[in-house]
Amino acid sequence: MKMVIAIIQDRDWVKLSKGLTEHGYGVTKLSSTGGFLRQGNTTIMIGVEDEKVEDVLQLIRDNCKKKEIPMTLYPPSITGLNMTSPPVNVTVGGATVFVMNIEQFHHVE
Amino acid sequence: MKMVIAIIQDRDWVKLSKGLTEHGYGVTKLSSTGGFLRQGNTTIMIGVEDEKVEDVLQLIRDNCKKKEIPMTLYPPSITGLNMTSPPVNVTVGGATVFVMNIEQFHHVE
């Protein structure tokens, strides 16, 4: 059995969680933040049979792949002026995934 | 040395933590939630000597085993009516436990 630990963006959690649940995988979400006060990360743990690791990785790829989205940045407002910038492309998504070995699995009933 | 990672119900945390501490095990509690927005789970990590794994598992079984408790469900109130349902049995408790290998252990003094 394997433990898949993935660090994903918060924004991808709902759809990845939905995908994992629909495919029958139990997932645990840990509250987390990135290094040196960077916000917006979520760490998830999935215990999974060895032969299902690739399927879980594919679900992560499908739901967390990087993409560019146009975003309008608002500068500090200046009273009386109505400043707008053209939208810029911002890269979102991406994930870091670790797979570790599980020696024993127990289900306590 | 082994890392015991257990996902338990919040309601079992205080008594399991007390049991582990009384038996001399250090335990770390991570804030967590279950898959697809399910609430009420707690993830714990315990670093433990190989020969103590079974003792820790037994403490988890003792404190987290499933049981049925009677619970009265309150329907949305209807003004002027005093509706009560008979109590129903709800299953609580249970745990998922993973045991993983620890290659190095360091205590920083």
Add this chain to the structure above:
Amino acid sequence: MKMVIAIIQDRDWVKLSKGLTEHGYGVTKLSSTGGFLRQGNTTIMIGVEDEKVEDVLQLIRDNCKKKEIPMTLYPPSITGLNMTSPPVNVTVGGATVFVMNIEQFHHVE
């Protein structure tokens, strides 16, 4: 590749995180509390190449070593009396570190 999991004191997080980031290590901070309701711990995860484990351990030692600091303890106030105690030395810092094996590492782009 290795997973370094360290349980440190909250007070050491900012400087350790800064040190890890400056040396190019990605670090994920998990919200955590210690056993039986003890507060003030932080759990961090660092995925790192085998040959960098010692460097990460040294950064943890440098930033989290135990030290004694003088602390003035304030007794419950008694109205009309201005009681102060001499400062006492309190030990802070220290860390528990586990190193585990990572079988696969994936970066989702």
